[in-house]
Amino acid sequence: MMEVCNCIEPQWPADELLMKYQYISDFFIAVAYFSIPLELIYFVKKSAVFPYRWVLVQFGAFIVLCGATHLINLWTFTTHSRTVALVMTTAKVLTAVVSCATALMLVHIIPDLLSVKTRELFLKNKAAELDREMGLIRTQEETGRHVRMLTHEIRSTLDRHTILKTTLVELGRTLALEECALWMPTRTGLELQLSYTLRQQHPVEYTVPIQLPVINQVFGTSRAVKISPNSPVARLRPVSGKYLLGEVVAVRVPLLHLSNFQINDWPELSTKRYALMVLMLPSDSARQWHVHELELVEVVADQVAVALSHAAILEESMRARDLLMEQNVALDIARREAETAIRARNDFLAVMNHEMRTPMHAIIALSSLLQETELTPEQRLMVETVLKSSSLLATLMNDVLDLSRLEDGSLQLELGTFNLHTLFREVLNLIKPIAVVKKLPITLNLAPDLPEFVVGDEKRLMQIILNIVGNAVKFSKQGSISVTALVTKSDNRAPPDFFVVPTGSHFYLRVKVKDLGAGINPQDIPKLFTKFAQTQSLATRSSGGSGLGLAISKRFVNLMEGNIWIESEGVGKGCTAIFDVKLGISNESKQSGIPKVPANPQHVNFAGLKVLVMDENGVSRMVTKGLLVHLGCEVATVSSSEECLRVVSHEHRVVFMDVCTPGVENYQIALRIHEKFTKRHQRPLLVALTGNTDKSTKERCMSFGLDGVLLKPVSLDNMRNVLSDLLEHRVLYEAM
């Protein structure tokens, strides 16, 4: 029953309202407390990352227990059994424990959570910064794109005007400029002239003196400089007061002039020329020049400068190329003229060679004949003078002709084997008469190791020795003359630029001619070898001579890969002429000098040799036939190449064909004969008879398969030699 106890009796009937409210509140608190963890669990499960699960569990436990406590509280409003009180106490105790634990845990957690917040703020700031930078980069990239586009436009042309015009247009477009102008320096360099503008079609021919401070300021730096809109370079339009002029920027554009590229001019790098580019923002727009825009302008200015310099280089190289082409044309003409001149000279020489010598010989021969007839002393004197003069003239002509050919390089040595000792003796025999008359004893010393049979150009060597010894005799009035010949090794007396090295089958012959005559002034020695130079005055010249002798000798010596020089101690002390020439050592000792004459006389008799002669010219045909018949051959003749092909057989050993007729390809027949006779031993030998035996003719003959070439008209000896050589060796190329 209702005992009065010390426990608090819920005054249910009296405070029923309060109780009811408490009851309800507790109930709701319990519900809330139970639902919060559920919500938490739900949302955490949803989110993938939540680092504080343990805390959650704790928190959840705390809340659940609190809720449990409040729930259990519901039962304590009415009388409750001890179990309920026990459960309540347990719940409370647990709650207390957990909440304390949670409280303790939170001490650790909350700073972390707070710092998360800080980090979040930090990241937000960073993101904002990055956004800003992105914006900047994007702007820069835009700028870069603009620059690239501009550059591409500017550099896509090499024409100066287009470059400048395009620059202004593109800049105007990119930067949305109101006006853009370019001032170029005038020729004098003292003023700047308005050359190009963007908007105005026909700019007024403005000039501005170059020494303005604002201009100097701009020219002084490579950066874009903001200038006042009122400065003379910026005042391009008539100013009316309404406008608030936009900001103006000016930049310099270096100009490279053509003269900078010419190396031999004085270097003008210090006085650079600049053009001025002025850019105006639209008025009344309150736009400002941004840094990246200024940079853009500077970059463009540089590019323009480069493009202009390229254009200048191109102009220059075009000019140089045109100049070169002109020069080439001129050179070509000059070369052709020179060639024509040389050809004319050679033609002239060729004619002179024969035609002029003939009358000379006639004069000389007839004068000699005349000498042998009965003459009065006066007549004899006259005839002798004629003879002497004509001999002189003949020698002169020969010298000049020889020298011309030598200088051409067209003279070639005619090598042959000859007896060196005999040559020297012959020379001496030729000179002896004159020397005896002048009472000049001549001695000849031949070194014991001097080879007897050598290979070289006998005629020319004799000419050289004769010339030197002759000079010695000519210019000596008394004394003796000694001629020494020896084989030389490297000798320190030779001029320093020439070294003598005897090679295997060659040796160097040294000839020294010493006289005790007039001598030569050492200063005159270099002149000796020049053409037409005489050391003595005309009055003292006792004998004739063109002064060419030594020049010719020198050329011959050079052709023989040698050297010639003269030593003299002075006037009146005599002189020594020395020359070295390269000669070959002959292995065989031949009796005669002509190697073409065979040692065995087997083929001298050509009895019964069957040959074929093809010649369109009846007279030539007959003569050639007569020649061959005289040699004993059996000769058949034909007068055309068709007939020749028909008649030719393997019995014919040699076919002589005339290839003189111009315009007709006589050489074809050689090819046809080759075709006809496939076996080499059956084919007859082919010899061409032609009017000239120059190199080109010989090459042509060789290319058409001919075995030999003969110059018409052929002499008997020549024909004999040719035939024997041909039959012996089956090939022959010789010139007459």
Add this chain to the structure above:
Amino acid sequence: MDAHVAQLQMQYRNYILSLYQQGFLDDQFTELKSLQDDGSPDFVAEVLSLFFDDCVKLVGNMARALDQTGTVDFSQVGANVHQLKGSSSSVGAKRVKGLCINFKELCEAKNYEGCVRCLQQVDIEYKTLKAKLQDMFNLEKQIVQAGGIVPQVDIN
């Protein structure tokens, strides 16, 4: 009798020498003479008669070619000149050959006046030579008739 032969021989020698020295003949003629032997005793005469016939023919051709009214075919003339040059150089007719060389150049230059003049010179020249050689042969005949032998004339 011997003196007469000797005189004829001397005359002959001088005549031949003069022919050479006056440029009528050159070394080729010497060669030609050297080909004459017992095997072909009239070789020189045969060759020379063939040559002079050739001259007549070629000169006639050239005269006709140059006589043409209208355009003259210089290549035709040139071909004939070439033939004549070849013939004259084969027999050693020096002057004729020299004229032929000039003639050839005139043909190449298509110089009508020059060609006509040159042709006349060639005509005169070969006829002169023919006459001279005829004299030479007559001398030879005289020597042989007088009982002597024709001397070999050494030109040099």
